[in-house]
Amino acid sequence: MYALVDCNNFYASCERVFQPKLAGKPIVILSNNDGCIISRSDEAKLLGIPMGAPEFKVRKELKEKGIHVFSSNYPLYGDLSNRVMKILEGFTPHVEQYSIDEAFMNFDGIDTDFNAYGIQIKSRIQKWLSIPVCVGFAETKALSKVANKIARKFPEQTKGVHVIDTEEKRIKALKWTKIEDVWGIGFRLKKKMKAKGINFAYDFTLPQNENYIKMVMGVTGLRLIKELQGESVLTLDNPDADKKSIAITRMFKYKLTDFDEIKERVSTFASVCAEKLRKQNSCCHGVIVLLIKTDNGENKRTRLYFNEMETLAFASNSTLTISSAAVRLLKKLYEKGERYSKAGVIVTGIIPENQKQFHLFEDENPKHQKLMEVMDAYHKKVGERKIRLGNQDLQHTWKMRQDHLSKKYTTDFNEILEIKC
DNA sequence: TCTGGGGTCCTAGGACCC
DNA sequence: TCTGGGGTCCTAGGACCC
Numbered sequence A: 001m002y003a004l005v006d007c008n009n010f011y012a013s014c015e016r017v018f019q020p021k022l023a024g025k026p027i028v029i030l031s032n033n034d035g036c037i038i039s040r041s042d043e044a045k046l047l048g049i050p051m052g053a054p055e056f057k058v059r060k061e062l063k064e065k066g067i068h069v070f071s072s073n074y075p076l077y078g079d080l081s082n083r084v085m086k087i088l089e090g091f092t093p094h095v096e097q098y099s100i101d102e103a104f105m106n107f108d109g110i111d112t113d114f115n116a117y118g119i120q121i122k123s124r125i126q127k128w129l130s131i132p133v134c135v136g137f138a139e140t141k142a143l144s145k146v147a148n149k150i151a152r153k154f155p156e157q158t159k160g161v162h163v164i165d166t167e168e169k170r171i172k173a174l175k176w177t178k179i180e181d182v183w184g185i186g187f188r189l190k191k192k193m194k195a196k197g198i199n200f201a202y203d204f205t206l207p208q209n210e211n212y213i214k215m216v217m218g219v220t221g222l223r224l225i226k227e228l229q230g231e232s233v234l235t236l237d238n239p240d241a242d243k244k245s246i247a248i249t250r251m252f253k254y255k256l257t258d259f260d261e262i263k264e265r266v267s268t269f270a271s272v273c274a275e276k277l278r279k280q281n282s283c284c285h286g287v288i289v290l291l292i293k294t295d296n297g298e299n300k301r302t303r304l305y306f307n308e309m310e311t312l313a314f315a316s317n318s319t320l321t322i323s324s325a326a327v328r329l330l331k332k333l334y335e336k337g338e339r340y341s342k343a344g345v346i347v348t349g350i351i352p353e354n355q356k357q358f359h360l361f362e363d364e365n366p367k368h369q370k371l372m373e374v375m376d377a378y379h380k381k382v383g384e385r386k387i388r389l390g391n392q393d394l395q396h397t398w399k400m401r402q403d404h405l406s407k408k409y410t411t412d413f414n415e416i417l418e419i420k421c
Numbered sequence B, C: 001t002c003t004g005g006g007g008t009c010c011t012a013g014g015a016c017c018c
Helices: A010-017 A042-046 A055-064 A074-089 A114-129 A141-153 A167-176 A187-195 A207-217 A219-229 A259-279 A319-333 A367-382
Strands: A002-007 A027-030 A037-040 A068-071 A095-099 A102-106 A133-138 A161-163 A246-256 A282-295 A302-316 A340-352
Touching: A002 A074, A002 A114, A002 A141, A010 A027, A010 A037, A010 A068, A010 A074, A027 A042, A037 A042, A074 A095, A074 A102, A074 A114, A114 A133, A114 A161, A133 A141, A141 A161, A141 A167, A141 A219, A187 A207, A207 A219, A246 A259, A246 A282, A259 A282, A259 A319, A259 A340, A259 A367, A282 A319, A302 A319, A302 A340, A319 A340, A319 A367
Parallel strands: A027 A068, A133 A161
Antiparallel strands: A002 A102, A002 A133, A027 A037, A095 A102, A246 A340, A282 A302, A282 A340
C-alpha cells in the first residue's frame, strides 16, 4: 500500500501557523519579487482569485475583498516542510519527499485499517504543526494521487482521508477523475487524449486505447496505464539521492542592458550553484547559462530564451572555475543594446566528488579546494555570503521586492515568536 | 550484382511535476 | 511600469566501438 500525503494550500497554511487570527480569512502568497500569486487559501479561491495572476492586475481586487497578502517566505516554508517530513518518518521509514508539500509513503507488508491510520497521520500533523493535510491510500503511486484528490474534494464524506482498496472503488474513482487531473497528463497530452475521446482516467485504462497511448507517450504511458489498473510499477525514489542538476535563475527587478551588471548576477548565481554542489559533496561537468530578453514589439510581449553550455575539462565544484565558465558563456550570449529580464545558471552532469576522474593534461589548481573549504567554513560561522569574487559587486545589494514578508519564526532567533501574557 | 550485427555514450528537445 | 523558480524522465539521432 502507498500513501500520498499532501499539505493543503501549503504556503498559506504556513503563514497561519504563526498568525492563527488568520484562520478562516482569505490569504494569498506572492512569488519572488511579489510577482504573481502562487498559493491561495480556500477562502481566497472562493473569492475568485486566480492562480498565477500577476499581483498588479489583482491588487485592487485583493484590497477590496480584504484578502491578506504575503511575500514568499521560503525559510519558513522549508523549515515547516522538514518538520512535516519528520513526522511522516515516525509512521514508516519509507518516505519519499516528492515536493515541498507532498510525500509518498510505502506500507508494504503492513496490514491495518488504513483509513484510521490516515486519520492518525492527519491529526498528528495538525496537532504538532497546525498544518492541514489530506491523505490518499492505494496500491500504486498513481492511484494514491487519485485517492488524495478525492479526499481533498469531498472533505465532509472523507474527513481528508480516502482509501482505494477494492476494485469497485478503483473503477468509481477513475470514472470520476478527469484525464487532465491524472498524474503525468499535462497541457499538451490532455489535448491529444481528448481528441481521441479519452476524457476520464477510466478511458485511459481501456485496452482499445493502449496502442494510441503508447504511440504518443511511449513507455511512460504504458506504465501509467498499469499504475491506474492497480499494478504497481513505480516505486519510492531514494530520498537520499543527490540532485542531478542544480539551477539558480531569477527575474531581474528591472530590465538590464549593461554587461557588467548582468555579469555580476550570473557570477553570483554560479557561486550559489557551486556552494550547493559542495554541500552535497558533488562536482559538475557542465555549466549552462540562460538569458531571457523580453521583446515588446507589435503590442505582443514575447520572451526570447537563449542558452549556451560549456563542458568543463574536469569535474569541479569550485566557485572560481564555475563562475569563470559562466562568465565566458554570458559573453557568447550577450548582445549590446538588448534589454534582459532574467538570467540563470544551471550545472549538470553531476557526479559524486570522490568519483572525479583526473584529466591528463588539464586539472584544477589544487589550491581551489583548500580555498573553498576555508570559504565554506567561514560562511558556516557568519551565516552569509561574505566572501565573494571580484566580479561580484560588493556595494550593490540585490534586494528582492518583498513588501509583505512575514518573519522567519522558526529559523532565526531574532525573529522568534513572542508571546505576551 | 555484392558490404552484418550488436552495442554504448552523448545531446537536444519534448513532455511532465510541484 | 508590474507575470517564480526548481526539478525529472524519455526519445531520437549522431558518433563511435568491436
